[in-house]
Amino acid sequence: MTIAKTGNISPLDPAAAEPFYRQIYDRFRGAINSGLLKPGDRILSARALTKELGLARGTIDTAYSLLAAEGYIQARGQAGTIVTPGLRAPVASTAPSFQSSVPAVSFRPDSILPFQMGLPALDEFPRKIWARLGARCVRAMQPSDMTHPSVYGLPALRAEIAAYLQVSRGINCSPSQIFVTSGYRHTMELIGHALLKAGDRVLVEDPGYPPTRELLEHMQIAAVPVAIDGEGMVVAEGLKAAPRARAAVVTPAHQSPLCVSLSLPRRQALLEWAARNKAWIIEDDYDGEYRYVSRPLPALKSLDREGRVLYAGTFSKVLFPSIRLAYLVVPEAQVERFEEVSQVFAAGSPELTQAIVTAFIKEGHFARHIQRMRKLYAERREATTAGLESVLGNYLRIDPQPGGMHLILRLQDKRSDRRLVARMREEGLYGEALTNWTTGGGGASALLLNFTNVDSRRTAELLGKRILQLL
Amino acid sequence: MTIAKTGNISPLDPAAAEPFYRQIYDRFRGAINSGLLKPGDRILSARALTKELGLARGTIDTAYSLLAAEGYIQARGQAGTIVTPGLRAPVASTAPSFQSSVPAVSFRPDSILPFQMGLPALDEFPRKIWARLGARCVRAMQPSDMTHPSVYGLPALRAEIAAYLQVSRGINCSPSQIFVTSGYRHTMELIGHALLKAGDRVLVEDPGYPPTRELLEHMQIAAVPVAIDGEGMVVAEGLKAAPRARAAVVTPAHQSPLCVSLSLPRRQALLEWAARNKAWIIEDDYDGEYRYVSRPLPALKSLDREGRVLYAGTFSKVLFPSIRLAYLVVPEAQVERFEEVSQVFAAGSPELTQAIVTAFIKEGHFARHIQRMRKLYAERREATTAGLESVLGNYLRIDPQPGGMHLILRLQDKRSDRRLVARMREEGLYGEALTNWTTGGGGASALLLNFTNVDSRRTAELLGKRILQLL
Numbered sequence: 035m036t037i038a039k040t041g042n043i044s045p046l047d048p049a050a051a052e053p054f055y056r057q058i059y060d061r062f063r064g065a066i067n068s069g070l071l072k073p074g075d076r077i078l079s080a081r082a083l084t085k086e087l088g089l090a091r092g093t094i095d096t097a098y099s100l101l102a103a104e105g106y107i108q109a110r111g112q113a114g115t116i117v118t119p120g121l122r123a124p125v126a127s128t129a130p131s132f133q134s135s136v137p138a139v140s141f142r143p144d145s146i147l148p149f150q151m152g153l154p155a156l157d158e159f160p161r162k163i164w165a166r167l168g169a170r171c172v173r174a175m176q177p178s179d180m181t182h183p184s185v186y187g188l189p190a191l192r193a194e195i196a197a198y199l200q201v202s203r204g205i206n207c208s209p210s211q212i213f214v215t216s217g218y219r220h221t222m223e224l225i226g227h228a229l230l231k232a233g234d235r236v237l238v239e240d241p242g243y244p245p246t247r248e249l250l251e252h253m254q255i256a257a258v259p260v261a262i263d264g265e266g267m268v269v270a271e272g273l274k275a276a277p278r279a280r281a282a283v284v285t286p287a288h289q290s291p292l293c294v295s296l297s298l299p300r301r302q303a304l305l306e307w308a309a310r311n312k313a314w315i316i317e318d319d320y321d322g323e324y325r326y327v328s329r330p331l332p333a334l335k336s337l338d339r340e341g342r343v344l345y346a347g348t349f350s351k352v353l354f355p356s357i358r359l360a361y362l363v364v365p366e367a368q369v370e371r372f373e374e375v376s377q378v379f380a381a382g383s384p385e386l387t388q389a390i391v392t393a394f395i396k397e398g399h400f401a402r403h404i405q406r407m408r409k410l411y412a413e414r415r416e417a418t419t420a421g422l423e424s425v426l427g428n429y430l431r432i433d434p435q436p437g438g439m440h441l442i443l444r445l446q447d448k449r450s451d452r453r454l455v456a457r458m459r460e461e462g463l464y465g466e467a468l469t470n471w472t473t474g475g476g477g478a479s480a481l482l483l484n485f486t487n488v489d490s491r492r493t494a495e496l497l498g499k500r501i502l503q504l505l
Numbered sequence: 506m507t508i509a510k511t512g513n514i515s516p517l518d519p520a521a522a523e524p525f526y527r528q529i530y531d532r533f534r535g536a537i538n539s540g541l542l543k544p545g546d547r548i549l550s551a552r553a554l555t556k557e558l559g560l561a562r563g564t565i566d567t568a569y570s571l572l573a574a575e576g577y578i579q580a581r582g583q584a585g586t587i588v589t590p591g592l593r594a595p596v597a598s599t600a601p602s603f604q605s606s607v608p609a610v611s612f613r614p615d616s617i618l619p620f621q622m623g624l625p626a627l628d629e630f631p632r633k634i635w636a637r638l639g640a641r642c643v644r645a646m647q648p649s650d651m652t653h654p655s656v657y658g659l660p661a662l663r664a665e666i667a668a669y670l671q672v673s674r675g676i677n678c679s680p681s682q683i684f685v686t687s688g689y690r691h692t693m694e695l696i697g698h699a700l701l702k703a704g705d706r707v708l709v710e711d712p713g714y715p716p717t718r719e720l721l722e723h724m725q726i727a728a729v730p731v732a733i734d735g736e737g738m739v740v741a742e743g744l745k746a747a748p749r750a751r752a753a754v755v756t757p758a759h760q761s762p763l764c765v766s767l768s769l770p771r772r773q774a775l776l777e778w779a780a781r782n783k784a785w786i787i788e789d790d791y792d793g794e795y796r797y798v799s800r801p802l803p804a805l806k807s808l809d810r811e812g813r814v815l816y817a818g819t820f821s822k823v824l825f826p827s828i829r830l831a832y833l834v835v836p837e838a839q840v841e842r843f844e845e846v847s848q849v850f851a852a853g854s855p856e857l858t859q860a861i862v863t864a865f866i867k868e869g870h871f872a873r874h875i876q877r878m879r880k881l882y883a884e885r886r887e888a889t890t891a892g893l894e895s896v897l898g899n900y901l902r903i904d905p906q907p908g909g910m911h912l913i914l915r916l917q918d919k920r921s922d923r924r925l926v927a928r929m930r931e932e933g934l935y936g937e938a939l940t941n942w943t944t945g946g947g948g949a950s951a952l953l954l955n956f957t958n959v960d961s962r963r964t965a966e967l968l969g970k971r972i973l974q975l976l
Contacts, residue, residue, distance in 0.1 A: 053672050055668055055671065055672070056668075092671060092677040095677075095679060096667060096668045096671050099664050099667055099668075099679055099680050100664045100665070100668055146648060146649060146652060150652075153652060156648035156651045156652070157648055159648070159651065161646060164643070164646070165640075165643045165644040165646065168639070168640070168643030168644075168857070169636075169640035169643055169644065172635070172636045172639030172640055172643070172861075173636040173639075173640065175632060175635070175636065177617060177627035177628055177630070178617060179827060180627045180630065180825035180826065180827050180828075181621075181624060181627070181825075181826055181827060182623070182821075182826040182827065183826070183827045183829070193570050193571045193573075194571070196567060196570060197526055197527075197567045197570075197571060200526065200563055200564070200567050201524050201526070206563035206566075208566060208570055209570045215852070216687060216852035216854070217853070218852075219849070219850055219851070219852050220852045223694075223850060227723065232703065245849070248849050249849060249850070252698065252846075252849050252850070350653075354651035354652075355651065355652055355653040355654070356650060356651050356653065356654045356853075356855065356856035357651075357855055357856075358654070358852055358853055358854060358856075359855070360852075375723075378690070378716070378720060378723050379690055379694060379720070379723065380690070381686070381687035381688030381689075381690050381691045381829055381831075382687070382688070382829055383687070383829060384827065384828055384830070384858045385828075385829075386639070386827075386828075386857070386858065387855045387857065387858065
C-alpha cells in the first residue's frame with residue numbers, strides 16, 4: 035500500500051516521465067478507485083505530505099487541487115482532508131462526462147434542482163442528433179476553420195439566425211445586423227460599449243431580471259425602475275420619471291418575471307419616445323418562442339421603423355445554457371458602430387459550437403425542437419399548475435399567464451417569499467423570491483418556480499407536499 | 506428550368522411546409538449544383554425577383570443572404586448579383602466543413618495566407634486526436650452538463666491549467682486563481698472591470714501589440730508608451746514618465762513584436778515598483794512556450810511574491826485561434842474581486858470546448874503537441890530565415906531572436922514597411938508593418954512575418970522571390 039491515511043507513502047520516482055504532482059495524483063486516484071482508500075477516509079494534510087516527501091509545497095497542492103476539482107477528495111478545514119463521502123464506485127472508463135475527464139468517478143450529484151429557473155427541459159433535448167452533428171463538425175475541421183473566427187459570428191450562422199427571426203419573430207434584418215455573442219451579459223456589454231456611457235439613465239422593469247440592473251450599475255449607468263401592470267411596463271410613468279433616459283430595457287413577450295405581454299399601445303409609446311429622443315429600446319426576448327395560448331407574438335423589433343430597437347436573443351432557452359451562444363440584432367444604421375466595437379472587445383465564439391448550431395438549424399432540427407418544446411411546456415405547465423394547486427391551493431394562488439417557463443405563486447397571509455425560498459434551498463428545492471427581483475426588495479410576495487423540468491402532475495404533487503411542510 | 510438569369514421563375518408553393526425564403530434558396534442552390542446556373546452567371550436582382558414573385562422584399566433578401574453567406578452568389582454592386590466565380594463543383598455531400606453546413610460547395614479559398622501573424626502551424630495540429638476526443642465529449646453530454654456552466658471556468662479545466670502552469674511556466678497557483686476567458690480581449694476587459702477605472706494611466710510597450718492600446722483607450726484609460734531596448738521595456742523610463750501609473754502591460758517572454766526577453770533586473774524593477782505603489786503588472790504570455798535557444802523562461806508571475814502580477818495565457822497559439830479559450834491567473838488576494846466581477850460580466854465558455862481541452866491536456870496530448878511544435882518551429886524558423894535571406898539578403902536584415910512565432914525583417918534604405926505590406930496583401934501575402942505597432946507610426950521600418958506555416962526553405966525562397974518583386 036503506497037498511500038496511508040496517516041503516512042508511510044513510498045518515495046516518488048524522480049526519473050519517471052511523469053512530474054511529481056502527477057505521480058502523487060495517480061497514486062491517490064488509484065488507491066481510491068481500487069478501494070484502498072474509502073469514502074470518508076482521512077488522508078494526510080498537504081503540509082504533512084510535503085514534509086513526508088521532501089517536495090515543494092506547491093507540488094502537493096497541485097496534486098490535491100486536481101483531486102479536489104475532480105471530486106476525489108474534500109478539504110474539511112479543521113477536520114482535515116478526506117476522501118469524498120458518497121463517492122460512487124467506478125462505473126465505466128470509456129464514457130467521460132463533461133464535468134470531469136476522469137470517467138471513473140461521478141462526483142456531481144444530478145445538478146438540476148426541481149423548479150430551477152432558466153432551464154429548458156433538458157431531459158427532452160435531442161441529444162443523439164446533437165451528438166451526431168457535433169461529431170461530424172469536429173471531424174470536418176480543416177486548418178482554415180482553425181484561424182481567428184469572425185468576431186461578428188460565423189457568416190452561415192448569422193444568415194440562419196436572420197432567416198429564423200424573420201419567420202419566427204417577424205423581424206426583417208440582414209445577416210450583417212446580427213452579432214453573435216456568448217450570452218445576454220455579453221450582449222448588454224456590447225450595447226454599453228457602443229451606445230451608452232457612464233452617467234446615462236436607463237429605464238428598467240420593476241420587478242425585473244436582476245442581472246440587468248447589476249450590469250448597468252457596474253457600467254456606472256443609473257437604472258430607473260418602472261412599475262409593471264397587466265400591460266407590461268407602465269411606460270408613461272417611466273418617461274415622467276426620466277424623460278431624458280438614454281434607453282429602456284424591456285421583455286415584451288413575457289415580462290421577466292411576471293410573464294405579462296407588453297401591450298401594443300405601450301409598444302407604440304416606447305417606439306415613439308425612442309424616435310423622438312433618439313433613445314434606444316433594448317428588447318430582451320429570452321423566451322419569446324414559448325407562448326401557449328396563441329401564436330407567439332411578433333417581437334417589438336418587428337415594429338421598429340426608425341431603427342431604435344436592439345434585439346437580444348439567446349440559444350440558452352431554446353437549446354441549453356451551457357452552449358454559451360446568443361445574439362444581438364442592431365439597427366442597420368448602427369452596424370458600423372457595432373462592428374467597430376466588436377473589433378475592439380469581442381473575442382468571437384468557438385467555431386465548433388457555431389458550426390453545430392448552424393447545422394442544427396439548417397437541417398430543420400431547431401424548428402422541430404421548438405415546436406415539440408412548445409407542446410411539451412404547455413402540458414408540463416398545466417400539470418405543474420394542477421399538481422401544486424391541489425396541494426397548496428389554500429396557501430397560494432397561481433397567476434394565469436400566456437407563456438414563459440416558470441409559474442408565479444402568490445403567497446397568502448403576507449408570508450415571506452425569501453424565508454420560504456431559503457428553506458426550500460436547504461431541502462434541495464429551487465425557487466426564487468419575487469421580492470428579490472423588486473427594487474428595494476418590496477412589493478408582493480411570490481415564488482417563481484420553473485416548470486419545464488417537472489415531468490408530470492404526480493411529480494408536481496410530490497414536490498408540492500415538500501413545499502407544504504416548509505410553509 | 507425554374508430559375509432563369511433574366512426572369513421566368515415559376516410560382517412558389519404556398520402550401521409547402523418550407524417557408525418561401527427556403528423554397529427560393531433551394532431552387533437557386535439546386536440550379537447551381539446541377540449546373541443550370543454557372544459560375545459568373547448573372548441572376549435576377551432581389552428587387553426584380555421580389556416583383557416577379559409578388560412576395561415581401563425581406564423574403565427574397567433572406568434567401569439571397571443565405572446564398573451569399575454560403576458562397577453561392579455574390580453581390581457586385583452596379584454589376585448585379587452573380588453566381589460566385591470559381592465555385593467548385595460539388596465534391597461530396599457528407600463532409601461539411603465549419604464555414605458552411607452545405608457540404609457540396611467550397612466557397613472559402615484556403616484562408617491562411619503565407620506569413621499570416623498569430624497562427625500556429627495549423628497543418629501539424631493533431632486533428633484526428635482532437636476529433637476523437639471531441640466526438641467522445643459531445644456524445645457523453647448529460648443533462649447536468651447542459652445547465653449554466655461556472656462563469657469562472659470548468660473546475661477540471663482550471664485544475665489542469667494550474668498544474669500545467671506549475672510545470673511549464675513555474676507559476677504556483679491554485680485552480681481558484683484561474684479564470685477561463687474567451688481570449689486576450691476578454692481577459693483584459695475583466696481586469697479593467699476589476700482593477701482599473703476611467704482616467705487611470707497604464708504603461709504599455711512601444712512598439713507593442715496594437716489591440717492592447719485600443720482596448721485601454723476604449724476603456725478611457727491612458728496608455729503611456731514606453732520604449733523597448735535589448736532587455737525589453739525600459740522600465741525606468743516608464744516610471745519616470747508616469748510614476749503613478751496604475752498598471753503596466755508587458756510581454757516578458759518574447760516582447761510583442763520585437764521578441765526580446767525582459768531581463769531579470771527589469772523584471773525586478775517592475776515588481777518592486779508594483780509592490781511599492783500597489784500597482785498591477787499584466788503579463789501577456791501569449792507564446793512563452795516557444796523558445797528555441799534554451800528552455801522556456803519561467804514566467805514573470807513566478808517571481809511575484811507580493812501578489813501584483815496578473816498572468817494572461819491563451820490556447821490560441823498552443824492549440825488554435827478559433828477555439829476561443831484563454832485564461833487569467835489572478836493573485837490570491839484578488840480572487841474574490843474577480844469572482845464578483847465574473848458573476849456580473851462573464852458569460853462563461855461553452856462546456857464542450859472546455860471538456861475537450863481538459864481531456865486533451867489530461868491525456869498528455871497537450872504536452873506532446875507543445876514539444877513537437879517547439880521542435881518544428883525551430884526548424885521552420887531556421888528554414889524560413891535561410892530561405893528569405895538567400896533571396897532578400899541585400900535588402901533587409903533579419904533580427905536574431907530567441908523565440909516567438911514570427912521573424913522581424915529590418916528594411917534597409919529607409920523603405921516604407923507600410924507600402925510594402927500593402928503591396929504584399931494585394932499579392933496574397935500577409936505581412937505586418939512594424940511602424941503600425943509603434944506609437945505615432947514612427948520608428949524603424951520592418952516586416953513582421955509569421956514563419957510557423959512555412960513548411961520548407963524552398964517555400965521560403967519562393968515566397969522571398971515574390972516579395973523581391975514588390976520591393
